[in-house]
Amino acid sequence: MFQPLLTKNFHLGRPASLKEYEASGGYAGLRAALKMAPDEVIKAVIDSGLRGRGGAGFPTGKKWSLTDRKSPGPRYFLVNADEMEPGTFKDRFLMVRDPHQVIEGLLISGYATDAGKGYIFIRYEYCEAARALNVAIEEAKGAGFIGKDILGSGFSMEISVHRSAGRYECGEETALMNALEGRRANPRSKPPYPASKGFWMRPTTINNAETVANIPHIIKMGGNTWKSLAAYDGGAGTKLYGISGRVKNPGLFELPTGTPLKEIIETHGGGMQEGYSFKACLPGGASTPLITPNNLDVPMDFDAVSKVGSRMGTGCVTVFDDTCCIVRAMINNLLFFTRESCGWCTPCRDGLPFVHDILRRIEAGVAEMDELSVLEENCETIYPNSFCAFAPGAVDPVRSMLRLFRPEVEEHIKLKRCPINGTPSPPTPSPGGRGGL
Amino acid sequence: MLSDDRIKELREYVSSLEHPEEALVDLMHEAQSAYGYLSDEAAEAVADIAGVPVIKVEELATFYNLIFRRPVGRKVIFVCDSISCWVMGMENMFDYLKKKLGIDIGQTTADGAFTLLPICCLGACHVAPAMMVGEKLYGNLTPERIDEILEKERI
Ligand SMILES: Cc1cc2nc3c(=O)[nH]c(=O)nc-3n(C[C@H](O)[C@H](O)[C@H](O)COP(=O)(O)O)c2cc1C
Ligand code: SF4
Ligand code: FES
Helix, strand or coil, X not given: CCCCCXXXXXXXXXXXXXXXXXXXXXXXXXXXXXXXXXXXXHHHHHHHCCECCXXXXXXXXXXXXXXCCCCCXXXXXXXXXXXXXXXXXXXXXXXXHXXXXXXXXXXXXXXXXXXXXXXXXXXXXXXXXXXXXXXXXXHHHHXXXXXXXXXXXXXXXXXXXXXXXXXXXXXXHHHHHHHXXXXXXXXXXXXXXXXXXXXXXXXXXXXXXXXXXXXXXXXXXXXXXXXXXXXXXCCCCEEEEEEECCECCXXXXXXXXXXXXXXXXHHHCCCECCCCCEEEEECCCCCCXXXXXHHCCCECCHHHHHHCCCCCCCCEEEEEECCCCHHHHHHHHHHHHHHHCXXXXXXXXXXXXXHHHHHHHHHHCCCCCCHHHHHHHHHHHHHHHCCCCHHHHHHHHHHHHHHHCHXXXXXXXXXXXXXXXXXXXXXXXXXXXXXXX | CCCHHHHHXXXXXXXXXXXHHHHHHHHHHHHHHHHCCCCHHHHHHHHHHHCCCHHHHHHHHCCCCCCCXXXXXXXXXXXXXXHHXXXXXXXXXXXXXXXXXXXXCCCECCCCCEEEEEECCCCXXXXXXXXXXXXXXXXXXXXXXXXXXXXXHCC
């Protein structure tokens, strides 16, 4: 029987207290790690095969081994809890249900990378999560898990929670460092890499909140045992999968990594609601290309999903049913990206509103057929020419729509209206204000 | 308004930091809740406490969508307009709210109770459509539920 790790305290329906967390095996990972050498901790994480849960899937152990631990400190460890990828709700649950797990993960991560200061960077809207984390930090301080000479190990670490003030781009790792330094959250050029010159130009390691929450379990079980929990041979450990849209049982599920997408949707998500059928899905957030019914057998893991032309991203699936117009879905998606563009580079800042406008012309039935090639050309130009991974993520779903739903897109142009929503609606002006007030 | 005592405390806090700039966003949040929005006066107070030029505060304030440089209502209603909420009928909820409050997106009700704004995914997609009123998150929105929520949240 599959034993949940990350979600074992979720049934409480509120943040687990220090007592509850310890009763469920909490802080045993920290105690064990502090008796190991930092290199042994890194080795365990390498053995575990853990890959970053922020979306890109970079091997965590490898990232840690790249951190510059030789040059003088201070060194920093940052937890990315900015979670703003549309369709994604996993990190919020981790923090509002079991905040100590994230804190224990951060402490072990800090020990392994010799970081004396840890920050949890959290979006402002996550008020409840920030409160839960701050309560947990006070509890952990009281128990001697945070502060000077933790449990007599000689290792010291301070932790603080930084509440941000909006903007998706803050989640990009170098933009996040700028944001923490009190600058605008525009990304930095690399090199220098954060591993040697990151936050305040000091050696910095950054991981997603779910990534660090896995660390205590890896230390307690051993990297190889944790790895073997996956659903198939190439995979590693467990993963939080989310599902939303018109399914019977939308929610968050911890499952063996590589559980087939079909099983996530049909077994855990309960399948489609009465009267709706599955049309397509975004497998891991708004920046991941569409997946159609013929590829639903794909194991939900980084490499497997890439092989079918998409990305696992955050692992939180948004399902589109047959009443969703795919053009209109992409208009909604592009609205998010045009609004959230940080404005640093031209292809993204100016290109995305242009792409958004063409999509709206198509939906409104006023576009000509040759605008499709303009749309395509713009996506292909924006993709490789932007400064950070934001803009490629913005146009990737649109590119997948042109690949997978060409007839539906062309039908809009031929009929001069939306074949699904019926009546044409005139295009409205672009969202100039970038969401501010 | 920030009280003189609080300003003194904040100054002490800022001067205890190795990098005072790290406190800027926190200070903006605090000034914003003290003044209702980040007015010129509030921005100047932040700059003064942090020991940075006002233009630096302005640069940040105009970047972050949760820092308001114009007056807002006593509570801001943030309606999620991202993809999973869109699938679940967010557009209808937005229309209902606009009609019910008699305002458009970006506007404040005449009694100053609510400002209506869109927000990106609130991490509540499994209970879409979702919105946040002030600091409170609500999901599974329907017109009836919106009525109840507004009743409860109105101050
Ligand atoms: C535009 C943009 C937004 C991002 N937002 C987040 C985020 O909210 N949370 C997150 O963990 N990673 C986010 N990332 C990925 C981070 O840059 C980084 O890869 C990640 O935090 C590394 O942690 P991991 O190795 O544990 O995945 C974002 C990347 C981009 C390009
Ligand atoms: S692609 Fe360019 S404008 Fe867009 S978020 Fe990245 S740096 Fe900013
Ligand atoms: S899309 Fe609305 S809460 Fe996630």
